[in-house]
Amino acid sequence: MSITVRISDDALxxxxxxxELATAFERAxxxxxxxxxxxxxxxxxxxEIDGIGWGPGTPDRVAEIMAGGAEDLCIGPIAQHPFIAGQxxxxxxxxxxxxxxxxxDYAATGGWSGLERARRxxxxxxxxxxxxxxxxxxxxxGFPAGTKWRTVADAPGARxxxxxxxxxGDSGTFADRMLIEGDPFQLIEGMAIAALAVGADRGFVYLRxxxxxxxxxxxxxxxxAAQLIAPFDxxxxxxxxxxxxxxxxxxxxxxxxxxxxxxAKPPLPAIEGLFGCPTLVNNVLTLAAVPHIVSExxxxxxxxxxxxxxxxxxxxxLAGNIRHGGLYxxxxxxxxxxxxCDIGGGTASGQAVKxxxxxxxxxxxxxxxxxxxxxxxxxxxxxxxxxxxxxxxxFDDTADMGEMARFAFEFCAAESCGKCTxxxxxxxxGAEVIERIRRGERAPGPIELAPQMHNTVKTARGxxxxxxxLEDLCEVMRDGSLCALGGFTPYPVLSAxxxxxQDFAIRALEPSDEL
Amino acid sequence: xxxxREGPLLPILHAVQAEFAxxxxxxxxxxxxxxxxxxAEVHGVVSFYHDFRAEPDPRPTVQICRAEACQARGxxxxxxxxxxxxxxxxxxxxxxxxxxxxxxxxxxVGDTLxxxxxxxxxxxxIEQA
Ligand SMILES: Cc1cc2nc3c(=O)[nH]c(=O)nc-3n(C[C@H](O)[C@H](O)[C@H](O)COP(=O)(O)O)c2cc1C
Ligand code: SF4
Ligand code: FES
Numbered sequence: 001m002s003i004t005v006r007i008s009d010d011a012l013x014x015x016x017x018x019x020e021l022a023t024a025f026e027r028a029x030x031x032x033x034x035x036x037x038x039x040x041x042x043x044x045x046x047x048e049i050d051g052i053g054w055g056p057g058t059p060d061r062v063a064e065i066m067a068g069g070a071e072d073l074c075i076g077p078i079a080q081h082p083f084i085a086g087q088x089x090x091x092x093x094x095x096x097x098x099x100x101x102x103x104x105d106y107a108a109t110g111g112w113s114g115l116e117r118a119r120r121x122x123x124x125x126x127x128x129x130x131x132x133x134x135x136x137x138x139x140x141x142g143f144p145a146g147t148k149w150r151t152v153a154d155a156p157g158a159r160x161x162x163x164x165x166x167x168x169g170d171s172g173t174f175a176d177r178m179l180i181e182g183d184p185f186q187l188i189e190g191m192a193i194a195a196l197a198v199g200a201d202r203g204f205v206y207l208r209x210x211x212x213x214x215x216x217x218x219x220x221x222x223x224x225a226a227q228l229i230a231p232f233d234x235x236x237x238x239x240x241x242x243x244x245x246x247x248x249x250x251x252x253x254x255x256x257x258x259x260x261x262x263x264a265k266p267p268l269p270a271i272e273g274l275f276g277c278p279t280l281v282n283n284v285l286t287l288a289a290v291p292h293i294v295s296e297x298x299x300x301x302x303x304x305x306x307x308x309x310x311x312x313x314x315x316x317x318l319a320g321n322i323r324h325g326g327l328y329x330x331x332x333x334x335x336x337x338x339x340x341c342d343i344g345g346g347t348a349s350g351q352a353v354k355x356x357x358x359x360x361x362x363x364x365x366x367x368x369x370x371x372x373x374x375x376x377x378x379x380x381x382x383x384x385x386x387x388x389x390x391x392x393x394x395f396d397d398t399a400d401m402g403e404m405a406r407f408a409f410e411f412c413a414a415e416s417c418g419k420c421t422x423x424x425x426x427x428x429x430g431a432e433v434i435e436r437i438r439r440g441e442r443a444p445g446p447i448e449l450a451p452q453m454h455n456t457v458k459t460a461r462g463x464x465x466x467x468x469x470l471e472d473l474c475e476v477m478r479d480g481s482l483c484a485l486g487g488f489t490p491y492p493v494l495s496a497x498x499x500x501x502q503d504f505a506i507r508a509l510e511p512s513d514e515l
Numbered sequence: 516x517x518x519x520r521e522g523p524l525l526p527i528l529h530a531v532q533a534e535f536a537x538x539x540x541x542x543x544x545x546x547x548x549x550x551x552x553x554x555a556e557v558h559g560v561v562s563f564y565h566d567f568r569a570e571p572d573p574r575p576t577v578q579i580c581r582a583e584a585c586q587a588r589g590x591x592x593x594x595x596x597x598x599x600x601x602x603x604x605x606x607x608x609x610x611x612x613x614x615x616x617x618x619x620x621x622x623x624v625g626d627t628l629x630x631x632x633x634x635x636x637x638x639x640x641i642e643q644a
Contacts, residue, residue: 042617042618174615174617177614210610211614212626212628237526240529240567255525259559320583407583
């Protein structure tokens with residue numbers, strides 16, 4: 001009998017050469033099974049033979065690995081590797097263990113039992129259990145899932161929709177992608193349970209176009225599962241490269257075939273959403289947590305994990321300049337120090353950690369002095385920071401935080417939907433102010449000097465005044481923006497300014513200008 | 516093919532973009548007519564999204580991720596070399612995140628993804644595009 005080799009077909013593993021490696025093993029006479037990724041990205045492509053792992057594998061090491069050698073690459077039993085053994089995987093319980101598009105593998109590992117039970121216990125009990133589990137939205141805002149489900153269920157309307165937000169635009173995040181590529185049936189099952197609970201007969205998944213592998217796999221999985229979830233029916237829709245379409249009302253406009261402009265709330269999508277009908281919008285991870293929660297005793301188990309009002313587990317994504325990057329699902333409450341220094345092993349470059357951005361482009365930059373902050377929605381909010389979708393991006397000491405602050409504005413300007421002024425114009429002006437501060441410019445520009453510009457300052461500004469201007473602008477954006485794109489861009493900017501002022505004013509500091 | 520769908524405009528635009536490498540004025544007019552919209556409405560949608568182009572570009576495209584996690588892994592230092600390798604032959608496009616953020620710098624050519632790029636491998640990706 002030939003050796004069975006397991007290699008992931010996740011997009012990251014493939015981008016690191018998994019396909020070439022699989023072909024090399026086949027040529028050498030092995031039979032290759034393509035499975036989901038364990039989430040230890042620094043080891044991809046990871047080779048698994050009888051539970052033992054080697055990584056990262058390359059075609060020239062195939063013979064050695066098959067002979068049980070290649071000790072420098074061998075990590076021993078994968079499931080016992082500290083990175084895996086330390087996790088509490090509920091949503092990612094199948095990661096590394098099943099073939100993503102095998103409906104048999106899915107059923108053999110407890111798949112569909114949540115849906116079966118949901119059909120038995122009915123909508124009221126489902127919503128009670130989701131509420132009891134303490135599950136909160138994993139897309140960013142952390143809104144209690146049970147409350148939202150109840151609102152949609154109670155909203156009057158003959159037609160209701162379930163929409164899965166798979167737009168995952170935040171830099172440093174990939175858990176939605178890994179879930180869809182690695183365990184697509186779990187998302188489908190979660191959506192089917194949600195549909196049952198709120199009384200929807202149609203669902204959409206809005207998946208970003210930057211994820212070609214996820215698009216292909218989810219399309220295939222939806223076909224395979226169509227009979228099992230009928231009469232509920234799910235259609236896959238592909239985004240078109242707009243970050244703001246991850247915002248739920250913009251997403252709904254996009255689904256309707258409109259410009260992805262944000263809608264004012266109220267009305268809440270739960271009452272008046274897609275095509276004006278009550279609509280449940282949830283993130284991939286929120287929906288994928290549901291089959292486990294709705295299984296026998298699942299809600300209690302979920303609620304027993306975590307801390308404060310952050311219950312259950314969070315699939316945290318370790319990214320950027322980190323030695324051991326990948327997917328780390330664990331109960332809430334873990335500190336950044338544990339995540340970055342212990343589990344993540346510090347920076348990939350070997351330099352000191354300078355900053356960590358948690359929660360995507362709208363999240364604050366966190367200084368190593370704050371590394372005892374527990375992963376918890378309220379604790380982060382209290383520190384003017386954001387858990388968001390759980391992305392943790394590490395920067396080493398070569399990072400220029402003034403440049404990162406400028407980039408935050410540039411990104412906001414590029415991705416603004418244009419609906420409200422503080423964001424549309426403020427983002428552009430913010431980038432300009434930072435550039436001016438960093439260039440050490442004092443004099444007003446030609447536009448400010450123009451006679452038509454009645455209320456601009458015509459005299460030279462000191463550094464202190466420029467910074468006050470920047471802080472003012474941030475306040476206007478925070479308080480005056482319609483959605484969190486404009487409203488939260490001040491977080492990365494102000495946190496960078498607060499902790500690394502020297503990165504803003506290197507060439508601008510004057511003796512009279514102490515900060 | 517899209518007739519029975521709810522809110523069919525985006526799938527139609529994707530199909531047109533894939534087939535003709537752009538959504539030009541003529542296409543906008545035809546789509547507007549078929550969906551009983553004005554051309555302005557269709558144009559408003561086309562111009563909102565980064566994925567749709569008004570004119571075809573005969574050059575091959577390489578998308579390079581320029582978002583925070585890839586910046587933290589040094590993508591900006593690779594850009595001058597990438598631009599030199601691209602010259603006039605290849606179109607370089609910035610994208611914000613390909614979901615490979617633990618293994619950047621990352622790039623995409625068609626539906627093929629590349630990760631852990633350095634100056635040399637990125638140049639090769641661009642030359643082979
Ligand atoms: C600019 C912006 C981008 C967002 N992007 C996403 C996204 O990519 N994925 C997501 O699930 N939620 C995103 N959200 C949050 C959604 O608006 C919404 O809160 C979420 O989809 C609700 O689902 P949940 O309760 O399961 O988190 C974004 C919000 C804003 C303001
Ligand atoms: S804050 Fe920006 S993205 Fe959000 S609604 Fe206003 S203009 Fe649009
Ligand atoms: S930030 Fe570059 S792939 Fe995510």
